[in-house]
Amino acid sequence: MPIKIIEGLPVRTKLQQEQVYTIEASRAISQDIRPLKILILNLMPLKETTELQLLRLLGNSPLQVDVEFLHMSTHKSRNTPTSHLQKFYKTYNEVKDDYFDGMIVTGAPVEKLNFEQVGYIDELKTIIDWAQTHVFSRFYICWGAQFALNHYYNVEKYTLSEKLFGVFDYQNIKPEHPYIRGFDDIYQVPQSRHTKINYEVLHDIPELEILTSSKEYGPDIITSKNQRDLFIFGHLEYDRETLKKEYDRDAGNGLDTAVPYNYYPENNPAENPKFQWRSHGHLLFNNWLNETYQNTLYDLTKLQKLT
Structure with missing residues (x-):
């Protein structure tokens, strides 16, 4: 089944080249089917890059998925044109009376700041908080997971x-656990962060369940016991070259940045990076x-009765 996207979304051409099936709203409206309504709160600066990464994964499903994008009205994006946001994104005030089956909250390059220092934190x-009564299932990634x-x-x-x-x-x-059904005993995931949470307290929070972990680096995937909140600190949505672009950017700016661990063959940045996590991204x-x-719920307006 295709993923329904907004008319004219630029990354659709790339998705079609990769044979990720998409359908525009004008065609989807004629189908007698109840799609999943997914809201993506995109906090990343290069929004089209993140759109492509997430839509690849959401589009590899037999379900029809109706996606809407959300951005912060209290933050001025410096890396995505205002025209793109106005055409393809909504603000909280535009969706606050709607209900969604799922919501994804991405990471954000603000992790060195204390939470209260982030300009759009309120x-x-x-x-x-709104999502607790208007979204059935919430999926938080990296800094989004730390904040949640x-x-x-x-x-x-x-x-x-x-x-x-x-x-x-x-x-x-x-x-x-159904969220990691099909995962290998050991899987690999890209990490790119300067912070961690206090992992020790997670075992003392009865509402949470740790699904995957590392002795060296702590948990990666966590869920609430009722399975309505999913948290991941890594980036299974990343492309092959996402870490390469970050490394090249920082090295080009003269920063003392380490070569990404276990990423290039023989640790050589001149080589093509290994793509070792793609299948687990699709699984998750x-x-x-x-x-x-x-x-x-089939009738999403009844979500508030679950809280």
């Missing part, structure tokens, strides 16, 4: 002594969509 708090865990459970964030940058092994410790997103589809 609007973000409003959105994820802090906001909901008061889990603190700390600065690492050095950046966690590269592709790392994590252990599947709950293989029976497919599992999340499937669980959302199986458990969400």
Whole structure:
């Protein structure tokens, strides 16, 4: 089944080249089917890059997925044209009376700041509180996951002594859980962050369940016991060259940046990076969509009765 996107979204051409099936609203409206309504709160600066990464994964599903993009009205994007945001994105005020089956909150390049120093933090708090009554299933990525865990459970964030940058092994410790169905015992995930949360307190929060973890780097995928909130600190949505572009950018700016761990053959940046996490990215997103589809309400207006 195709993923429904806004008319004229530029990344559709790239998706079609990759044979990711898409359908525009004018065609989808004629189909007698209840699609999954997914809201993507895109906090990344290069929004079209993140759109492409997430739509690739959401589009690899037998379900019809109706996607809408959300941006922060209290933040001025310096890397995405205002015309793109006005045409393809909505603000909180435009969606606050709507209901969604799922919502994805991306990472953001603000992790070195304390949460309260982030300029749009009050609007973000409003959105994820609203999502508790207007969205059935929430999926938080990287900094988005750190913030959500802090906001909901008061889990603190700390600065690492050095950046966690590269592709790392994590252990599947709950293989029976539907969110990681099909995962190998050990899987690899890209990490690119300067911070971590206080992992030690997670075991003392009865509402949470750790699904995957590393002895060296702590948990990666966490879910709420009711499975309506999913948190991942890594980036299974990343493309082959995402870490390369970040490394080249920082090295080109004269920063003392390490070569991404376990990313290039023989640790040589002149080589083509290894793409080692793609299948698990598709598994995680497919599992999340499937669980959302199986458990969400047909009448989304009844969501508030679940809280």
